[in-house]
Amino acid sequence: MELNKYRHVVVLTGAGISAESGIKTFRDQDGLWENHKIEDVATPQGFLRNKTLVNQFYDQRRRQLLSPEVKPNLAHVALAEFEANFKGKFTLITQNVDNLHQRAGSKNIIPMHGELLKVRCLRTDKIFEWHGDVTSSTPCPCCQKAGGLRPHIVWFGEMPLFMDEIEESLRDCDLFLAIGTSGQVYPAAMFVQTARHQAQAHTIEFNLEKSANHSDFHQQIFGPAATTVPLFFTRT
Ligand code: NAD
Numbered sequence: 001m002e003l004n005k006y007r008h009v010v011v012l013t014g015a016g017i018s019a020e021s022g023i024k025t026f027r028d029q030d031g032l033w034e035n036h037k038i039e040d041v042a043t044p045q046g047f048l049r050n051k052t053l054v055n056q057f058y059d060q061r062r063r064q065l066l067s068p069e070v071k072p073n074l075a076h077v078a079l080a081e082f083e084a085n086f087k088g089k090f091t092l093i094t095q096n097v098d099n100l101h102q103r104a105g106s107k108n109i110i111p112m113h114g115e116l117l118k119v120r121c122l123r124t125d126k127i128f129e130w131h132g133d134v135t136s137s138t139p140c141p142c143c144q145k146a147g148g149l150r151p152h153i154v155w156f157g158e159m160p161l162f163m164d165e166i167e168e169s170l171r172d173c174d175l176f177l178a179i180g181t182s183g184q185v186y187p188a189a190m191f192v193q194t195a196r197h198q199a200q201a202h203t204i205e206f207n208l209e210k211s212a213n214h215s216d217f218h219q220q221i222f223g224p225a226a227t228t229v230p231l232f233f234t235r236t
Pocket of ligand 1: 180181225
């Protein structure tokens with residue numbers, strides 16, 4: 001495929017692109033995320049029920065992300081290199097909360113589900129870079145209130161971030177790629193339909209296996225992203 005014929009390439013990434021960097025995907029086969037029930041650690045109700053548990057869960061994810069073993073893989077790098085050389089417009093929408101796209105050098109990133117290395121004040125909604133742990137006695141940098149911070153993560157039941165920019169990109173693109181996403185989390189699972197039907201974009205999914213919404217795509221490329229994504233960008 002000749003990629004230079006495209007005017008605006010939009011890529012949606014999910015947890016699968018970071019799997020080969022050592023970060024587990026969302027749902028294991030038993031339906032748990034890192035041994036926790038999703039409703040306990042990824043919903044506002046779970047946070048209200050047990051702030052300590054939720055903070056500890058994201059502390060662990062943050063520590064793991066900052067550990068030397070976790071690095072961008074060849075799929076993250078291929079996307080960043082493509083963006084740097086592409087003459088058209090490139091938009092990277094990610095559901096991931098890790099910072100591996102940023103570390104690989106991607107520039108035009110939309111982190112629609114928040115960022116692990118940020119926390120938010122529960123009173124003012126101010127956002128802060130955060131690399132440490134959060135406990136019930138951690139004072140919020142803006143209001144000084146202990147326990148006044150939450151992870152800057154979009155949980156189930158909350159509105160994803162930057163939806164206007166995302167909608168605008170989807171309606172404008174002519175190539176849409178979805179990489180390592182199960183097609184089970186909404187609204188991200190609908191993006192292919194907007195790109196395909198509203199913008200008439202060509203749509204391709206990269207996954208290990210058929211995703212829940214595989215039939216919405218024109219084309220599928222199966223295999224581990226760190227192999228298939230670099231191959232796609234070098235061969236095309
Ligand atoms: P998901 O876990 O529901 O699905 C991951 C998909 O990636 C699956 O379809 C799987 O077959 C595929 N996959 C696994 N390994 C792969 C590989 N090596 N190459 C290609 N594909 C591979 O993930 P999702 O669709 O992104 O939705 C989960 C939600 O969980 C997101 O909202 C995200 O915010 C959050 N999450 C983020 C991270 C992260 O930041 N790295 C990790 C776990 C969960």
